[in-house]
Amino acid sequence: MVNISWISISYRVTGIKYYMVPDLDQFSVTDCHYYLLSRATLVITSALKKGFTDAGVEKVKPGYLGVLVSLWQKDGLKTVELARMAGLEPSSMTGLLDRMERDGLIYRSSDPHDRRAQHIVLTDFGKEIKKPVLEVLDKTLKSVFQDIEESEINIIKKVLNKVLNNAKRGSN
Amino acid sequence: MVNISWISISYRVTGIKYYMVPDLDQFSVTDCHYYLLSRATLVITSALKKGFTDAGVEKVKPGYLGVLVSLWQKDGLKTVELARMAGLEPSSMTGLLDRMERDGLIYRSSDPHDRRAQHIVLTDFGKEIKKPVLEVLDKTLKSVFQDIEESEINIIKKVLNKVLNNAKRGSN
DNA sequence: ACAATATAATACTTATACGTAATATATGTA
DNA sequence: TACATATATTACGTATAAGTATTATATTGT
Known part of the structure; x- marks a missing residue:
């Protein structure tokens, strides 16, 4: 895409001093x-949004997925439980549920x-859309x-799980 | 973390029919x-934000990084140029620049x-913070x-670049 | 020169998610 | 029982980024 980068020189230059500020001019965003x-x-996210619209379930936003799938497995969960399952703060879940309620899903x-x-x-609507929504999800991710x-997918999963754990430890 | 997943069964179940909706109960978010x-x-993003605050440059938000690094390389770029370099829509860049202007950086x-x-x-302030900001960036990503x-990092980069290209092609 | 088109920036709306604080209710302990 | 603490939810403010439409200029084709 372009010629700039604002990241992580440390992995690409060996022997760099820990706090040394590297010269940026030679890096690329990719x-x-x-x-x-x-x-x-x-x-x-953008592809999912388009997929839902094309499939005629435009009431469903990508952010609703975590809640929908949780509820399709076990209806009637509490706000905190849904937040924990989706990895969100309870305060974020409140706003999400507000939008889902407004859109007639819950x-x-x-x-x-x-x-x-x-x-x-x-x-009922929230139950009915299960099939098309899961189809869009599957199709989009395949694409x-x-x-x-x-x-390679497995390596990504492994590394990202480690990143999440590193960050969790760092925040304690 | 928890017991649900709303994703991409296709990579884990061989021979699945393209539009078949899989049983979700056996998957995990990770x-x-x-x-x-x-x-x-x-x-x-959250770690960067904390890093900036701890380093006393709390005016800098993670979202500003792309613009700052671009301008540290070449000051005086135009809005569209900055948007293209950061991979954002020009309309998103306008709001970002509004906040950066409010915060005294540009x-x-x-x-x-x-x-x-x-x-x-x-x-001047936007120029002065270059060193601490890059230090926080380097330290945070190392952590x-x-x-x-x-x-593994290289595989991640390769795969994510491919994902971006796949999505670009899909949107045409 | 003028009309059609392209470009640059912005305004406004919406989606997404955090953090802090407030409120109501439960639970545990002295 | 009364008080301290914990839990469940929400309210409010902010950051981030997209999409659509609008305005102001430039550029191009005839």
């Missing part, structure tokens, strides 16, 4: 882990035993990851 | 490419030869990608 990760996430139902808690329940070997 | 990519991006300067264009220029082999 060498930058952070750039590549964020762009890949964005293009997949509703909130009070817990008679714990008046703090709300159970998140799929509407985006086409011509990539299974062994 | 097997999901889309999940892993988006989480990894978010944890790195200012806009009209082009006398093309009255449509604005040149984006670093303030997040620690214990990951160079060969």
Whole structure:
């Protein structure tokens, strides 16, 4: 794409001093882990969004996927449970559920035993769209990851899991 | 983390029919490419943000990095040029530059030869923070990608570049 | 020269996710 | 029982990025 990079010289220059600020002029974005990760996430999100629209389920946004799949497995989960399952903060989950409620996919139902808690329940519409949504998901990911070997996919998964663990440890 | 996954069964089940909707109950998030990519991006972003704050350059947000590094290489680029270099839409770049201007990192300067264009220029402050910002970047990425082999990093880069190309072709 | 088209930047709306704080309710302990 | 603490959810502000439409200029073709 272009000629700049704002990342991770350390992996490409051996013997560099830890805090040495490297000369940037010789790097390209396609060498930058952070750039590549964020762009890949964005293009997949964008492809999913287009896929849902083309399939006539434009009410479904990519961000809803985690919640939908969780609820298709077990309806009536609580907000915190959904947040934990999707890897989001509870406060993020609230806004997500607001949008999903607005779009007619779920509703909130009070817990008679714990008046703090709300159970998140799929509407009929939320149940009906399961098949087309999963089809779009499968098709989109097949398209985006086409011509990539299974062994490489496995390395990606392994490395990204390690990244998540490194970050988790770093934040403690 | 948890027991759900909303992704990409296709790579793990051989011989699956293209549009077959798979049974979800047996998958885990840590097997999901889309999940892993988006989480990894978010944890790195979060680590960078914390790094900037700890280093006393809390005016710098992770999203500013692409623009800053571009301008440190060549000051006075135009909005569209910066957008293209960072891989963003020009409309996204406008908002980003608004925040950077508000935070005292850049200012806009009209082009006398093309009255449509604005040149984006670093303030003194925007120039001064180069060293600490690059230090935080280097340190953070070293930390997040620690214990990951160079060969694996290279595979990640290769695969993600292919993903970006696949998505680009798919959108035409 | 003028009309059609292209380019640069922006405004506005929406989606996504974090962090902090507030509120209500439960639970555990002295 | 009363108080401290923990839990569930939400409210509000901010960062990030896309998409659509608009405005102002430039450029090109006739």
